[in-house]
Amino acid sequence: MKLAILSDTHGNYPLAVKALESLDSPDYIIHLGDTSDDAEMIELALGREIIKLSGNCDMAKKYPELIITMIDGNKCLLSHGDQFMVKNGLNLIQRRAKREEADLVLYGHTHRPVVQNLNGVLYINPGEMGKNSRLQSFALLSIENGAVTAETVDIRTILPTQSHFSSLYP
Secondary structure (H helix, E strand, O other), X not given: OEEEEEOOOOOOHHHHHHHHHOOOOOOEEEEOOOOHHHHHHHHHHHOOOOEEOOOOOOOOOOXXXXXXXXXXXXXXXXXXXXXHOHHHOOHHHHHHHHHHOOOEEEOOOOOOOEEEEEOOEEEEEOOOXXXXXXXXXXXXXXXXXXXXXXXXXXXXXXXXXXXXHHHHOO
Protein backbone atom coordinates (compact mmCIF):
# COMPACT_ATOMS: atom_id res chain seq x y z
CA MET A 1 0.00 0.00 0.00
CA LYS A 2 1.29 3.45 -0.90
CA LEU A 3 0.13 6.81 0.45
CA ALA A 4 1.02 10.33 -0.67
CA ILE A 5 0.80 12.86 2.15
CA LEU A 6 0.49 16.61 1.63
CA SER A 7 0.13 19.56 3.96
CA ASP A 8 0.30 23.33 3.87
CA THR A 9 -0.17 23.82 0.13
CA HIS A 10 -1.35 27.39 0.83
CA GLY A 11 -2.86 28.04 -2.60
CA ASN A 12 -0.22 26.18 -4.60
CA TYR A 13 -2.47 23.31 -5.64
CA PRO A 14 -1.12 23.29 -9.26
CA LEU A 15 2.29 22.20 -7.93
CA ALA A 16 0.67 19.52 -5.78
CA VAL A 17 -1.25 18.20 -8.80
CA LYS A 18 1.95 18.05 -10.89
CA ALA A 19 3.81 16.26 -8.11
CA LEU A 20 1.03 13.72 -7.61
CA GLU A 21 0.71 13.13 -11.36
CA SER A 22 4.41 12.20 -11.43
CA LEU A 23 3.82 9.29 -9.02
CA ASP A 24 2.68 5.76 -9.73
CA SER A 25 -0.91 6.08 -8.55
CA PRO A 26 -0.81 5.91 -4.72
CA ASP A 27 -3.59 3.98 -2.99
CA TYR A 28 -4.46 7.01 -0.87
CA ILE A 29 -3.76 10.73 -0.94
CA ILE A 30 -4.02 12.61 2.33
CA HIS A 31 -4.10 16.40 2.64
CA LEU A 32 -3.50 17.44 6.26
CA GLY A 33 -4.89 20.97 5.93
CA ASP A 34 -3.94 24.49 5.06
CA THR A 35 -5.83 24.74 2.80
CA SER A 36 -8.70 22.35 2.32
CA ASP A 37 -9.82 24.38 -0.71
CA ASP A 38 -6.57 23.25 -2.33
CA ALA A 39 -7.39 19.66 -1.43
CA GLU A 40 -10.73 20.01 -3.19
CA MET A 41 -9.03 21.44 -6.30
CA ILE A 42 -6.46 18.61 -6.30
CA GLU A 43 -9.30 16.12 -5.94
CA LEU A 44 -11.08 17.62 -8.97
CA ALA A 45 -7.91 17.80 -11.07
CA LEU A 46 -6.97 14.19 -10.37
CA GLY A 47 -10.52 12.85 -10.48
CA ARG A 48 -10.11 10.87 -7.29
CA GLU A 49 -11.03 11.14 -3.65
CA ILE A 50 -8.59 12.64 -1.19
CA ILE A 51 -8.69 12.29 2.58
CA LYS A 52 -9.00 15.90 3.74
CA LEU A 53 -8.42 17.54 7.11
CA SER A 54 -8.88 21.15 8.14
CA GLY A 55 -5.94 23.17 9.41
CA ASN A 56 -5.61 26.46 11.24
CA CYS A 57 -5.90 28.47 7.99
CA ASP A 58 -9.13 26.66 7.01
CA MET A 59 -11.66 29.03 8.53
CA ALA A 60 -14.74 27.11 7.36
CA LYS A 61 -13.52 23.88 9.05
CA LYS A 62 -15.37 21.76 6.49
CA TYR A 63 -13.34 18.67 7.35
CA PRO A 64 -12.25 17.00 10.58
CA GLU A 65 -9.27 18.41 12.43
CA LEU A 66 -8.38 14.96 13.75
CA ILE A 67 -8.87 11.50 12.29
CA ILE A 68 -8.02 8.24 14.02
CA THR A 69 -8.15 5.37 11.53
CA MET A 70 -6.65 2.03 10.59
CA ILE A 71 -4.49 1.86 7.48
CA ASP A 72 -3.36 -1.62 6.48
CA GLY A 73 -3.28 -2.85 10.08
CA ASN A 74 -1.66 0.30 11.51
CA LYS A 75 -3.52 2.65 13.81
CA CYS A 76 -3.00 6.17 12.49
CA LEU A 77 -3.51 9.58 14.02
CA LEU A 78 -3.96 12.27 11.36
CA SER A 79 -3.92 15.94 12.30
CA HIS A 80 -2.84 19.27 10.88
CA GLY A 81 -0.98 19.60 14.17
CA ASP A 82 -1.95 23.10 15.28
CA GLN A 83 -4.29 21.83 18.03
CA PHE A 84 -1.29 19.94 19.45
CA MET A 85 0.98 23.00 19.18
CA VAL A 86 3.56 21.02 17.18
CA LYS A 87 5.54 24.19 16.43
CA ASN A 88 6.54 24.04 20.11
CA GLY A 89 7.48 20.35 19.99
CA LEU A 90 5.74 17.01 19.75
CA ASN A 91 4.93 16.46 23.44
CA LEU A 92 1.15 16.96 23.14
CA ILE A 93 0.75 14.93 19.96
CA GLN A 94 2.95 12.19 21.47
CA ARG A 95 0.64 12.00 24.49
CA ARG A 96 -2.40 11.68 22.24
CA ALA A 97 -0.65 9.06 20.10
CA LYS A 98 0.17 7.06 23.22
CA ARG A 99 -3.42 7.33 24.49
CA GLU A 100 -4.74 6.16 21.10
CA GLU A 101 -2.07 3.45 20.85
CA ALA A 102 -1.17 4.83 17.42
CA ASP A 103 1.46 3.26 15.21
CA LEU A 104 1.69 6.23 12.84
CA VAL A 105 1.20 9.98 13.29
CA LEU A 106 0.75 12.20 10.24
CA TYR A 107 0.86 15.93 10.93
CA GLY A 108 1.75 19.23 9.28
CA HIS A 109 1.68 22.86 10.40
CA THR A 110 5.43 23.33 11.01
CA HIS A 111 6.28 23.48 7.27
CA ARG A 112 9.31 21.27 8.02
CA PRO A 113 9.50 17.78 6.52
CA VAL A 114 10.19 15.10 9.11
CA VAL A 115 10.21 11.32 9.32
CA GLN A 116 11.17 10.08 12.77
CA ASN A 117 10.50 7.19 15.08
CA LEU A 118 9.77 8.17 18.66
CA ASN A 119 9.13 5.40 21.17
CA GLY A 120 8.03 2.98 18.46
CA VAL A 121 5.65 5.42 16.75
CA LEU A 122 6.48 6.75 13.26
CA TYR A 123 5.89 10.51 12.96
CA ILE A 124 5.62 11.96 9.46
CA ASN A 125 5.37 15.62 8.51
CA PRO A 126 5.32 16.14 4.72
CA GLY A 127 6.51 19.75 4.90
CA GLU A 128 4.88 22.39 2.72
CA MET A 129 4.24 23.39 -0.88
CA GLY A 130 3.67 27.13 -0.53
CA LYS A 131 4.60 29.24 -3.56
CA ASN A 132 7.37 31.13 -1.77
CA SER A 133 8.83 28.34 0.34
CA ARG A 134 12.50 27.41 0.03
CA LEU A 135 11.77 23.70 0.28
CA GLN A 136 8.58 22.36 -1.25
CA SER A 137 7.94 18.77 -0.24
CA PHE A 138 5.48 15.98 0.42
CA ALA A 139 5.79 12.53 1.97
CA LEU A 140 5.42 9.00 0.71
CA LEU A 141 4.43 6.17 3.03
CA SER A 142 4.64 2.51 2.04
CA ILE A 143 3.30 -0.50 3.89
CA GLU A 144 4.44 -3.79 2.37
CA ASN A 145 4.03 -7.13 4.15
CA GLY A 146 3.70 -5.33 7.48
CA ALA A 147 6.87 -3.26 6.97
CA VAL A 148 6.30 0.50 7.15
CA THR A 149 8.67 2.91 5.42
CA ALA A 150 8.37 6.62 4.80
CA GLU A 151 10.32 9.38 3.14
CA THR A 152 9.91 13.05 2.43
CA VAL A 153 10.33 14.11 -1.18
CA ASP A 154 11.82 17.43 -2.25
CA ILE A 155 9.72 18.42 -5.27
CA ARG A 156 12.84 19.56 -7.14
CA THR A 157 13.99 15.93 -7.28
CA ILE A 158 10.94 14.79 -9.25
CA LEU A 159 9.89 17.87 -11.23
CA PRO A 160 11.71 20.46 -13.32
CA THR A 161 13.07 23.53 -11.58
CA GLN A 162 10.74 25.97 -9.86
CA SER A 163 10.99 28.32 -12.84
CA HIS A 164 8.96 25.78 -14.82
CA PHE A 165 5.97 26.69 -12.66
CA SER A 166 6.35 30.45 -12.88
CA SER A 167 3.98 30.50 -15.84
CA LEU A 168 1.24 29.04 -13.63
CA TYR A 169 1.17 32.18 -11.49
CA PRO A 170 0.74 35.73 -12.71
